[in-house]
Amino acid sequence: MARPRRNIELVRQKILEEAKATILELGWESLTMVTLAKRLNMSVGNLYKFFDSKDELFLAIFTDFHAGLNQQLQDHLHEESLDEPHLGKLIDIYFHYANSQFHLYELVMHPPILYKDFVDTPLQPMAEDMRKETLRTMDLGKRAVAGALRQKGVQVDERELVARFVYFFNSVHGLLLTMHSRIMPYILFEPDAMIPLQLAMIQKIVLSSAPFSQELAAQS
């Protein structure tokens, strides 16, 4: 007898949560279908009924990570009234979302498999979902930067908007990695105390009045 669809979804969700907990605890490399089944008190055969492979788990985790982030960003993105503290709040959300589940963030940023690897495989539809949620994160980020610039009356063209968005992304990425780096204790005494200031500096340049591309053109 086939299981009701709703039950399948509930079990898949439970498996997903346990897979995420395993990655956060032990890292992606240590996640195997066997260890996962054991942690879930499930037979490996039963686990394979819900997820065909570690690749499928990867896709579900990746998509879930972005969907959760997108939900939080969406909830706080009111483009009509995006002033500076408001953008600061969005930057905070992004930073803390990644920081509080760093191993998942690392996995998503250094994916062992890429979208193109799933093309023409049975997992392509799931890969499409992953891609869609990722693009949505980027779209929300760009819209946040664009909205805050508009609110502040700063005119930038599309190239400059992309540059500022990439800049925001790089800088927060670098901050996250440095904070979790093993060499951090050699660089700073109290790294966490530095975070608000670093995020404020990033925000400042994202909202800077003068277009950087013009300045750069003037220099050369």
Added chain:
Amino acid sequence: MARPRRNIELVRQKILEEAKATILELGWESLTMVTLAKRLNMSVGNLYKFFDSKDELFLAIFTDFHAGLNQQLQDHLHEESLDEPHLGKLIDIYFHYANSQFHLYELVMHPPILYKDFVDTPLQPMAEDMRKETLRTMDLGKRAVAGALRQKGVQVDERELVARFVYFFNSVHGLLLTMHSRIMPYILFEPDAMIPLQLAMIQKIVLSSAPFSQELAAQS
């Protein structure tokens, strides 16, 4: 008969260069004493006469990476006349030094072994050298930022100076990682074209007139 000291140094240097080439080509994980000996047309036994272990190779490579960077920074650091384009040049040197040998940079930034692991081992003196060169890189970086701020007439206290230096470090680190990330093709069409603008944005905030810590204090 003992080899003359000079010859030993020459061979060690040759081994070091080949080890670096192997890492750049294949990554740190793929470097073994056996593959290295083969690439050098040397017996493994002979190689062990020059380096006792992969750990010792790691220390030599790490120190060499920082020493090479320090040399270049030192050559261009004229603290009395550190204007903006001059700081820009130093930022460029740092970025391109790391970018042109990215696998070595990655190794140094995510070291498999730390200074503390060598304390009370026969390799401690080499680990001291590694530490000294690393601290020297940070010192040169901080002095560059401090000099440029002085030249521009911007007054900052020690905490703010550290914050700006850490910011510079994070942002360039993030840029380097994003540029070499496998997901980059999904984010940008021509990532390399973005580099000068990104470095200019980083420089701008490092030299910003208003102290960030005051701004932050005023907000809260």
